[in-house]
Amino acid sequence: MAIFHVYSGATRTLQHPAIRRITVADVFDALRLGFDDFWEKPSHYVFLCLIYPIVGVLLITWTSGGNALQLIFPLMSGFALLGPFAGIGLYEISRRREQNLDTSWWHALDVRHSPAIPAMAVIGVMLLALFVAWLLVAQALYTWFYGPAAPQSMTSFLGDLFTTQRGWTLIVLGNLIGFLFALVVLCTTVVAFPLLLDCDVGAYAAIETSVRAVLGNPVPMLLWGLIVAVALLIGSLPLLAGLAIVIPVLGHATWHLYRKVVEIPVGMKTPLPPSLRKEDDGRFPYWLRW
Structure with missing residues (x-):
């Protein structure tokens, strides 16, 4: 049932995967292996990865047209919070x-059939x-320093931002607060989604495992x-075009x-049948052909 898949996974018991020291x-090496995966067939990922820069451009256009220039940087940097x-x-x-x-x-769309989708x-x-x-x-930080009125133009806003004390204070405080948000995301999701894709352990266990992974490997994870x-x-x-790579x-x-x-552990996930390890017709995800 979905409620168990959200909290504790399909087994209805909380799982605590072991964390290795790295x-x-x-x-x-993980970065190198990631590049190898991309280099194997990079054309397959354009379909997926152009979505990110396209949405980014739309957000920039929206903020510019909506007289919300002060939110361009928060939108661009904050959108990375959704990256995992x-x-x-x-x-x-x-x-x-x-x-x-x-x-x-x-096959990137096969995840929609995963039993861990609710989590x-x-x-x-x-x-x-x-x-x-x-x-x-x-937005609240901007209002604190500049008041409720939106910037009149990008040029004037950037000029004030980089040449005045309040501008630099806004930059420093904004980045410090943004760092805290990013740290929360890193600690709670660094391995959460790959773990759920690999094993239906539930959302709580996935987040808890991510936190333990960061606490056990603070320097590598940072x-x-x-x-x-x-x-x-x-x-x-x-x-934003570089994001496609x-x-x-x-x-x-x-x-x-x-x-x-x-x-x-072996018992926490269902191994693929040997026949599917060697052959795959590419039409259905393995959990529908078990």
């Missing part, structure tokens, strides 16, 4: 490649709530968060990071 070298949820399809592609199954792009949806709603909360905080932040910033510079690489790398950090 090093900084493991983080970079947006990468679910990429985790599935990496999972399938790992098991020598067909990795055609349409994924719950965590997705949590991320959406954090995204909205970040925007509200950003490095991973920094890599994600810098990569998203670089990908956003050329009118950055997002899939990070998505695939997240799957491999999960594999390095979380140790799943």
Whole structure:
């Protein structure tokens, strides 16, 4: 039943996967493996990853036309808070490649048949709530320094932002608060979605496992968060077009990071039949053909 899949998984008991200790070298190796997954058939991911920059451009257009220029940066940076949820399809592609199954792009949509979908949806709603909360905080911070009136133009707003004390104070406080939001997302979801895709442990166990993964590997995980932040910033510079490469690489790398950090006992997941390990007709996900 969905309620058990949300709280404690299909077994109706709370699971606590073991956490391995990893090093900084493991983080970079996960990034390398993610790039390998992307490089295998990069054309398959354009369909998925263009959604991210397109939505970003729409958000920028909306804020500009809606006289909300002060929210452009919070929207662009805060949209990354939804990244762990947006990468679910990429985790599935990496999972399938790992098991020598067909990795055609349409298999990214197979996740809709996963028994853990209710748990994924719950965590997705949590991320959406954090995204909205970040925007509200950003708007309140702007109002505190500049008042309720929106900026008259981008040029005047940027000029004031970088040449006045209140502008720099807004930049510093905004980034510090944004860092706290990003840290919450990192701690609660760094391995949550790959774990749910791999094992139906429930939303609570997935979040708890992510927190233990960060607490058990603080330096590597903080490095991973920094890599994600810098990569998203670089990908956003050329009118967000670079995200069509950055997002899939990070998505695939997240799957491999999960594999390095979380140790799943054999009894916690159902192995694929040997026939499906060798052959896959590419039409249906394995859990519908069991």
